[in-house]
Amino acid sequence: NAGVTQTPKFRVLKTGQSMTLLCAQDMNHEYMYWYRQDPGMGLRLIHYSVGEGTTAKGEVPDGYNVSRLKKQNFLLGLESAAPSQTSVYFCASSRPRGGQETQYFGPGTRLLVL
Amino acid sequence: DAKTTQPNSMESNEEEPVHLPCNHSTISGTDYIHWYRQLPSQGPEYVIHGLTSNVNNRMASLAIAEDRKSSTLILHRATLRDAAVYYCILRNYGGSQGNLIFGKGTKLSVKP
Numbered sequence: 001n002a003g004v005t006q007t008p009k010f011r012v013l014k015t016g017q018s019m020t021l022l023c024a025q026d027m028n029h030e031y032m033y034w035y036r037q038d039p040g041m042g043l044r045l046i047h048y049s050v051g052e053g054t055t056a057k058g059e060v061p062d063g064y065n066v067s068r069l070k071k072q073n074f075l076l077g078l079e080s081a082a083p084s085q086t087s088v089y090f091c092a093s094s095r096p097r098g099g100q101e102t103q104y105f106g107p108g109t110r111l112l113v114l
Numbered sequence: 115d116a117k118t119t120q121p122n123s124m125e126s127n128e129e130e131p132v133h134l135p136c137n138h139s140t141i142s143g144t145d146y147i148h149w150y151r152q153l154p155s156q157g158p159e160y161v162i163h164g165l166t167s168n169v170n171n172r173m174a175s176l177a178i179a180e181d182r183k184s185s186t187l188i189l190h191r192a193t194l195r196d197a198a199v200y201y202c203i204l205r206n207y208g209g210s211q212g213n214l215i216f217g218k219g220t221k222l223s224v225k226p
Contacts, residue, residue: 004157035216042201042216043158090157099146099165099205103214105157 001026004106006091012112013081021076021109023091031094032074033058033103034066036087043090049074050096081113118202123221126192134187134220136202141182145204149176149187150214153198158216161187161200197224 007022023032030051035043045058047066055066063085065077074093078085088110092103119137126132138147149161162169162176164185169176175188189196201219 040218042218043214044216045214092157099144100163101205102160102163103150103158105159108155108157 003027004091004093004104006089006106006109008109009107010110010112012114013078014114015082017081018077018079019081019111020078021089021091021111023074023076023093023106025072025074025091025093025104027093027104028071029093029095029104030071031096031101032068033092033094034064034074034076035090035092036060036085037090037108038087046076046089078111081111083113085111086113087111118204118217120200120202120217120220122218123223125223125225126189126196128194128224128226129191132189132192132196132222132224134189134200134202134222135184136186137184138202138204139183141204142206145206147176147178147182147185148203148205148214149174150201150203150216151196151198152201152219153195158201163205192222192224194224194226197222 033048034046049068052071091106094103148163150158152158177186199219
């Protein structure tokens with residue numbers, strides 16, 4: 001099993017450009033998440049999905065959109081990138097187990113917006 | 115989810131035990147205590163979790179205070195590969211979705 005994979009690993013954008021980050025998991029997990037991590041900080045939730053075709057906003061959703069057309073994939077889109085979106089983006093997946101849920105994280109995508 | 119408090123940083127010597135503390139004085143009866151760690155330039159990884167009783171697994175042990183207001187993650191023999199940021203997170207049994215609320219964690223340095 002590959003677990004959770006993220007594409008691309010690193011990207012440089014100019015302000016105003018758009019891009020899509022891809023997350024894929026092969027564990028048949030129902031839940032998927034997108035987090036961002038700024039230097040020296042913990043992770044913050046951007047959007048999440050509790051199943052195919054459903055998405056919801058997290059703590060910092062502004063400037064991002066997501067889609068979950070297939071259970072194994074969760075896409076994060078930036079329509080018009082801003083320097084404030086320079087960050088490391090992590091995807092995670094899990095099975096719903098209430099308080100005992102364990103999340104599996106991808107290796108991250110480093111994004112630099114100039 | 116209730117808040118946790120951890121020291122910003124700790125140091126350890128290689129092959130010695132490490133005790134990483136976490137305070138969670140506002141924990142509710144249905145909050146599970148989770149620990150994740152993040153190695154440099156990697157995504158977080160699950161370490162261990164528990165509710166009331168102490169827990170052991172191949173990575174670490176979790177000691178939970180009797181009143182559940184604090185817990186300690188124990189690495190029995192630290193290695194250089196254990197140098198990471200360790201996060202103590204509470205997850206409620208009745209949570210509708212599973213997002214984890216990360217604080218700044220404890221940065222563990224391991225000296226050879």
